[in-house]
Amino acid sequence: MNKAQKTQLIMIAGGGTGGHIYPAIAIGRAIQKLNPKAQLRFVGTAAGLESKIMQRENLPLDLIQSGKLNFSGNPLQKLKTLFKIPMGIFQSAVLIRKYKPDFVLGVGGYASAPFVLTAALMGKKTAFWEPNAHPGMANRLLSRFVQKSYLVFAGSEKYLRSRDNRVFGMPLREEIxxxxxxxxxxxxxxxxxxxxxxxxxxxxxxxxxxxxxxxxxxxxxxxxxxxxxxxxxxxxxxxxxxxxxxxxxxxxxxxxxxxxxxxxxxxxxxxxxxxxxxxxxxxxxxxxxxxxxxxxxxxxxxxxxxxxxxxxxxxxxxxxxxxxxxxxxxxxxxxxxxxxxxxxxTMAPQKAASAIATDILTQLS
Structure with missing residues (x-):
């Protein structure tokens, strides 16, 4: 990055399992390595592992309510989700007004969709990261609202409506x-x-x-x-x-x-x-x-x-x-x-976290 680095806030939403949390941390650490002045905040739910992991990583975490965006299965679970998602959207709006992020990235998991959707509707720069060859329902719906999608697999873009799709691979923590x-x-x-x-x-x-x-x-x-x-x-x-x-x-x-x-x-x-x-x-x-x-x-x-x-x-x-x-x-x-x-x-991914971080910071420069 150039010498005139700015203090920028990037909020990263999602979690639940390590498959979402650790790539999020990898991208966040890569952003801070490229721009040490950049600030990070993570957004998750109380139901996931993010509270334990973010505390160990000494990373700031805010919690919202959300549920599984899946309309099959247990009727009681569907009813709970119908109450949780609107509450999560309201809580997301409160956090976005409070912190005024420069960029919002979703990484999958329950918190990702409501927070990124709210940020997009509030005019923030947004993107999501999709780890699967066939994107899940939440990201397929979300794709029409975000500026960019960061993909692990070539071909995933055919399921999405994002304006710009980039295939960078799987973000890994630097030590890996x-x-x-x-x-x-x-x-x-x-x-x-x-x-x-x-x-x-x-x-x-x-x-x-x-x-x-x-x-x-x-x-x-x-x-x-x-x-x-x-x-x-x-x-x-x-x-x-x-x-x-x-x-x-x-x-x-x-x-x-x-x-x-x-x-x-x-x-x-x-x-x-x-x-x-x-x-x-x-x-x-x-x-x-x-x-x-x-x-x-x-x-x-x-x-x-x-x-x-x-x-x-x-x-x-x-x-x-x-x-x-x-x-x-x-x-x-x-x-x-x-x-x-x-x-x-020979199948190991090559510096995907750094590539995503560079792309995010380029949009903010």
């Missing part, structure tokens, strides 16, 4: 981007597995990986498991594993970069941010896509498998024997593990 230049530690005949079902955990993944560990005591001296269970599964997994020394159980892992450095393979969902972070570290993924109508996680997983960089398992037809076979194959075939890790690292 730097991992792309690191050498992997020497691969040995022991193996560390990282298991997590996104920031909120997955009861399905918890069950399958714990069953595997308990059914194969002969592998306990060669396998180490780092298991993020999520809040719902934590107590059950602690009890199930007992005193096994080959397992570490965490409700939530805040220091994910260091856990990636320790891991050789991971058992995970197929979210775009999960795949991008695995790619940066070369941690070979065994992916079980979250079943969903748009199947974007399945498409992410298929892209990894197509590069011979990971394995795909379908939840509805999950084969325990095949899962066990793949883990033992990777454990025993060190060369295969190394080749797949190298293939995966």
């Amino acid at each position: 981007e730097l991992a792309q230049t690191e050498e992997r530690s020497k691969i040995s005949d022991t193996m560390t597995i990282l298991c997590f079902g996104g920031s909120q955990g997955s009861l399905f993944l918890n069950e399958k990986i714990s069953d595997f560990i308990l059914q194969h005591p002969e592998l306990h001296d060669r396998i180490h498991l780092i298991h993020q269970t999520g809040s719902l599964g934590y107590a059950d997994m602690v009890k199930k594993y007992g005193n096994l020394s080959c397992v570490e159980v965490h409700e939530f892992i805040y220091d994910m970069p260091n856990q990636y450095r320790r891991a050789d393979i991971q058992f995970c969902r197929g979210g775009a941010s999960t795949i991008a972070e695995a790619s940066a570290f070369g941690v070979v993924p065994l992916i079980v896509p979250l079943p969903a109508a748009d199947d974007h996680q399945l498409r992410n997983a298929e892209a990894v498998v197509g590069r011979k960089a990971g394995f795909l398992f379908i939840q509805e037809s999950f084969n325990v024997q095949e899962f066990s076979r793949v883990i033992q194959l990777l454990l025993n075939d060190v060369q295969l593990r190394k080749e797949m890790s190298q293939n995966l690292r």
